[in-house]
Amino acid sequence: MDKLALHGGPRAIPEPLPGTGGGGAGVSLINEREIEAAASVLRSGKLFRFHPESEVRAFEREAAAWIGTQHALMVNSGTSALICALTGLGIGPGDEVIVPAYTYIATPAAVVAVGAVPVIAEIDDSLGLDPSDVRRKITSYTKAIIPVHMQGVPCRLGAIGEIAAEHGLLVIEDCCQCIGGRYRGQVVGTLGAAGAWSLNYFKIITCGEGGLVFTDDPVVYERACFAADPALPMWMRESIPAEGWLDRPFSAQCYRPSELLGAIARVQLSKLDGILAHTRKLKGTFLAHLDTPMTYDTQAVDDPSGDCGISAAIIVKDGVSPSLFAEALTAEGLPCGTAHNDGFPDRHIYKYWDSILDKRSHHAQAAPWSHPAYSGCVEYARDMCPATLDILGRALRFGLNMRMTPEHAKLMAQAINKVDRALA
Numbered sequence: 001m002d003k004l005a006l007h008g009g010p011r012a013i014p015e016p017l018p019g020t021g022g023g024g025a026g027v028s029l030i031n032e033r034e035i036e037a038a039a040s041v042l043r044s045g046k047l048f049r050f051h052p053e054s055e056v057r058a059f060e061r062e063a064a065a066w067i068g069t070q071h072a073l074m075v076n077s078g079t080s081a082l083i084c085a086l087t088g089l090g091i092g093p094g095d096e097v098i099v100p101a102y103t104y105i106a107t108p109a110a111v112v113a114v115g116a117v118p119v120i121a122e123i124d125d126s127l128g129l130d131p132s133d134v135r136r137k138i139t140s141y142t143k144a145i146i147p148v149h150m151q152g153v154p155c156r157l158g159a160i161g162e163i164a165a166e167h168g169l170l171v172i173e174d175c176c177q178c179i180g181g182r183y184r185g186q187v188v189g190t191l192g193a194a195g196a197w198s199l200n201y202f203k204i205i206t207c208g209e210g211g212l213v214f215t216d217d218p219v220v221y222e223r224a225c226f227a228a229d230p231a232l233p234m235w236m237r238e239s240i241p242a243e244g245w246l247d248r249p250f251s252a253q254c255y256r257p258s259e260l261l262g263a264i265a266r267v268q269l270s271k272l273d274g275i276l277a278h279t280r281k282l283k284g285t286f287l288a289h290l291d292t293p294m295t296y297d298t299q300a301v302d303d304p305s306g307d308c309g310i311s312a313a314i315i316v317k318d319g320v321s322p323s324l325f326a327e328a329l330t331a332e333g334l335p336c337g338t339a340h341n342d343g344f345p346d347r348h349i350y351k352y353w354d355s356i357l358d359k360r361s362h363h364a365q366a367a368p369w370s371h372p373a374y375s376g377c378v379e380y381a382r383d384m385c386p387a388t389l390d391i392l393g394r395a396l397r398f399g400l401n402m403r404m405t406p407e408h409a410k411l412m413a414q415a416i417n418k419v420d421r422a423l424a
């Protein structure tokens with residue numbers, strides 16, 4: 001058997017793996033095209049979205065066509081895209097919305113922002129929502145479920161969709177980390193009532209900060225537009241999408257993006273197919289070179305063909321030390337740690353969502369948990385999702401990025417095989 005690097009043997013990955021420098025796939029591809037797109041907006045002096053040759057509008061049209069959805073609205077972040085989706089669907093005080101225990105805090109924060117109560121449900125070995133816990137968490141106040149497709153991997157949408165249909169619940173897909181992922185042939189975000197992308201620095205495509213909310217429903221779109229800009233009746237006089245549109249305005253926040261964001265996002269969108277082709281090839285190579293595991297299971301993926309390929313995860317089996325597995329892999333040249341640990345844990349775990357767990361709001365009277373319209377009772381505790389903490393305490397995740405080649409992916413798999421054999 002090969003001697004582990006941890007015990008003085010040769011490393012499975014001799015040279016450091018290429019990193020991203022911090023950002024996601026999109027930022028590592030920024031070149032003269034994005035620079036020229038931004039410069040040309042600056043030269044034009046037209047930085048505001050409401051004008052006839054709007055870059056933001058063009059991005060919305062192009063993104064809608066790429067996704068295969070009727071309506072898309074660009075906003076200034078993924079958080080605001082989620083808020084606009086929830087507002088668009090009429091979710092507010094008195095309602096509960098089920099979110100996974102493993103997601104960026106923006107998911108429950110968006111629920112709170114519209115005045116609804118987030119209900120935290122367990123994840124399973126897909127590292128996404130566990131459908132059976134979703135079922136357990138449904139109450140008479142539940143209005144919607146937000147499945148989150150973490151790190152490019154579509155979650156168990158089929159089962160979640162069935163539960164939602166059974167109980168008459170809305171599904172809002174948080175695709176912020178899964179731009180371009182597919183589930184059984186459809187682009188994620190189009191299986192539910194609305195979808196949301198984030199275009200921040202860490203995402204598959206980026207314009208620095210930005211977001212997109214999309215839906216097939218014209219009323220949801222209209223409401224999302226008002227959620228993003230209360231001054232629409234003023235700005236849209238010349239381009240009203242449908243009869244009666246401006247008769248139903250309401251005031252909320254302002255999440256309007258600038259033309260600079262639209263111009264950069266258009267260039268990035270044109271690179272999306274190339275990004276996904278590369279990352280999917282990396283993941284395919286990685287999986288193809290993994291031996292049959294003895295000490296771990298690979299992350300469960302309902303529909304591998306729709307996986308964006310930007311990450312891979314293994315879940316170390318009970319009885320094997322996850323920290324030893326991580327330490328051995330790191331010594332082999334594949335730096336990693338468990339998602340949940342006592343050192344520097346992944347802050348996407350619900351346990352670290354302090355403002356949610358403490359039910360803190362910007363104003364005492366605005367807290368959804370004590371709103372007069374809400375008659376339910378949701379309690380949170382840091383240990384309330386033991387299955388999530390257990391799985392994430394055994395999960396090791398690996399990023400796959402645009403600077404890597406299939407040879408790197410193969411070496412990563414070989415390092416895992418080596419540690420697996422040694423620990424079996």
Ligand SMILES: Cc1ncc(COP(=O)(O)O)c(C=O)c1O
Nearest residue numbers: 077078079104106176177198200
């Ligand atoms: C799963 C998830 N949801 C929502 C968001 C919010 O996106 P943004 O940071 O653009 O507001 C993010 C961003 O990191 C995310 O990862």
